[in-house]
Amino acid sequence: MKITQIDTYRTSVPLHTPFKTALRTVHEAEAVIVKVTCDNGMTGWGEAPPTVVITGESLSSIEAAIQQVITPVIIGSDLLDYEKLFQYIHSCIIGNSSAKAAVDMAIYDCLAQNSGLPLFKYLGGYRNELETDYTVSINSPEQMGEDAEAYVAQGFHILKIKVGKDDASLDIKRIQEVRSRVGNGITLRLDANQGWGTKEAISAIRKMEDLDLGIELVEQPVPAWDIKGLKCVTDGVDTPIMADESVFSPQQAFDVLKTRSADLINIKLMKSGGIYQAEKINAMAELCGVECMVGSMIETRLGITAAAHFAASKKNITRFDFDAPLMLAKDIVKGGILYSGRKISLPAKPGLGVNHIEGLGKGKENE
Missing domain, CATH: 3.30.390.10 (Enolase-like, N-terminal domain)
Structure with a gap:
C-alpha cells in the first residue's frame, strides 16, 4: 500500500x-x-x-x-x-x-x-465517548459571566476560562463573576496562555484559593520557555498546574516531567506533530503519574476528529478540550465525530470515519 x-x-x-x-x-x-x-x-x-x-x-x-x-x-x-x-x-x-x-x-x-478499524480502536480503543469543555473568551467580567451562564444553560458542565490578557487582579474579578453566575457545581479550569509572570501567577492563584473559587487547574500560567518559572508556580500553589505551550515535543515533555515542573500536560496534535509523537508524550507522562488533556487549536471537525480518536484510545488522557467545531458558523466535514451538546461519540467506520x-x-x- x-x-x-x-x-x-x-x-x-x-x-x-x-x-x-x-x-x-x-x-x-x-x-x-x-x-x-x-x-x-x-x-x-x-x-x-x-x-x-x-x-x-x-x-x-x-x-x-x-x-x-x-x-x-x-x-x-x-x-x-x-x-x-x-x-x-x-x-x-x-x-x-x-x-x-x-x-x-x-x-x-x-x-x-x-x-x-476505527482509528481509536486501532490505537487502543479505551473509550468511545468523550465530554468536552467549552471555552469562555477573554472579555469584561460581566460579558464573561453572561457567556459562562449561557454555555451552562446549553448543557456544558466544564468551562475553560481564558485569562492573562490584563493584570491578574482583573482576572480574579472575571473568575469571581463567572463563579457567581454558574454556581459551585460547574467545573472551572483557567488558561492564562503564558500571560502571567511567575510571582504574579503565584499571587493570583493563591488569592483564588483563599476566595474558594474552586479552580480545577490553571493552564500555562507563565511563558513557554520559562520551565523554572513553571516549576515555581507548580510548587508554590495547591491548584494543579498544566503545561501547554511549554510542551511541543517528547523531549520537552521529558524536561517538564523529570523536573516535576507541572502537574498535568496538555497534548495537542498541532504541537506534537501528530499522533506518532503524541503517543510518546502520553506514555512518558503516564509512567510519571501525570495525567494528560488533549486539546486543539481553532480547527474544523476534521482535525478534532483525529485528536478525539487519539484521546479516546488512552486511559491516561482524562480531560478533553474539543469545543472548536462548536464555535464555527458552518460545518464543512461529512462524517467524523458526532456532537450531542457536551458529549462526543466516536464513529464506528474504519479510520477517521470522514467521508x-x-x-x-x-x-x-x-x-
Missing part, C-alpha cells in the same frame, strides 16, 4: 463569535487540508491550522513544508512500513509541527482503514 499522491487545499470557515485569548483574537478558522491517496485507491484526510503565535506557521509555510519537503521524502513509501515513514516525516524538516500533524493524521487514517470535506477547490498535488 504505497502513497501515490498528496494534495493540499486551503479552507476558511467563519466563527459565529470571535475567540479571544491572551495571545490573539480569531474570527475565522483557516486551515490547510491534506488528502493522501494510496495505490489501492484508499484516501486519508488531515488538517493543519495556521497558528502563528503558537507554532509559528502560516498557511503558506504549511503548504510549503508539505509539498516541498515532506511529500518528496514519503511519496512512493509503503504505509505498512509506518515506523520508517513517521521517522522520515519528523526528521526531514525542523519545526513545522502542524504541517507534520496533518500528514501524520492522514496516514493514520489510511492505516486504520486498511485494518478495518468528504465540502468546498475544496483545486488543490496543489505532488505525484
Whole structure:
C-alpha cells in the first residue's frame, strides 16, 4: 500500500463569535487540508491550522513544508512500513509541527482503514465517548459571566476560562463573576496562555484559593520557555498546574516531567506533530503519574476528529478540550465525530470515519 499522491487545499470557515485569548483574537478558522491517496485507491484526510503565535506557521509555510519537503521524502513509501515513514516525516524538516500533524493524521487514517478499524480502536480503543469543555473568551467580567451562564444553560458542565490578557487582579474579578453566575457545581479550569509572570501567577492563584473559587487547574500560567518559572508556580500553589505551550515535543515533555515542573500536560496534535509523537508524550507522562488533556487549536471537525480518536484510545488522557467545531458558523466535514451538546461519540467506520470535506477547490498535488 504505497502513497501515490498528496494534495493540499486551503479552507476558511467563519466563527459565529470571535475567540479571544491572551495571545490573539480569531474570527475565522483557516486551515490547510491534506488528502493522501494510496495505490489501492484508499484516501486519508488531515488538517493543519495556521497558528502563528503558537507554532509559528502560516498557511503558506504549511503548504510549503508539505509539498516541498515532506511529500518528496514519503511519496512512493509503503504505509505498512509506518515506523520508517513517521521517522522520515519528523526528521526531514525542523519545526513545522502542524504541517507534520496533518500528514501524520492522514496516514493514520489510511492505516486504520486498511485494518478495518476505527482509528481509536486501532490505537487502543479505551473509550468511545468523550465530554468536552467549552471555552469562555477573554472579555469584561460581566460579558464573561453572561457567556459562562449561557454555555451552562446549553448543557456544558466544564468551562475553560481564558485569562492573562490584563493584570491578574482583573482576572480574579472575571473568575469571581463567572463563579457567581454558574454556581459551585460547574467545573472551572483557567488558561492564562503564558500571560502571567511567575510571582504574579503565584499571587493570583493563591488569592483564588483563599476566595474558594474552586479552580480545577490553571493552564500555562507563565511563558513557554520559562520551565523554572513553571516549576515555581507548580510548587508554590495547591491548584494543579498544566503545561501547554511549554510542551511541543517528547523531549520537552521529558524536561517538564523529570523536573516535576507541572502537574498535568496538555497534548495537542498541532504541537506534537501528530499522533506518532503524541503517543510518546502520553506514555512518558503516564509512567510519571501525570495525567494528560488533549486539546486543539481553532480547527474544523476534521482535525478534532483525529485528536478525539487519539484521546479516546488512552486511559491516561482524562480531560478533553474539543469545543472548536462548536464555535464555527458552518460545518464543512461529512462524517467524523458526532456532537450531542457536551458529549462526543466516536464513529464506528474504519479510520477517521470522514467521508468528504465540502468546498475544496483545486488543490496543489505532488505525484
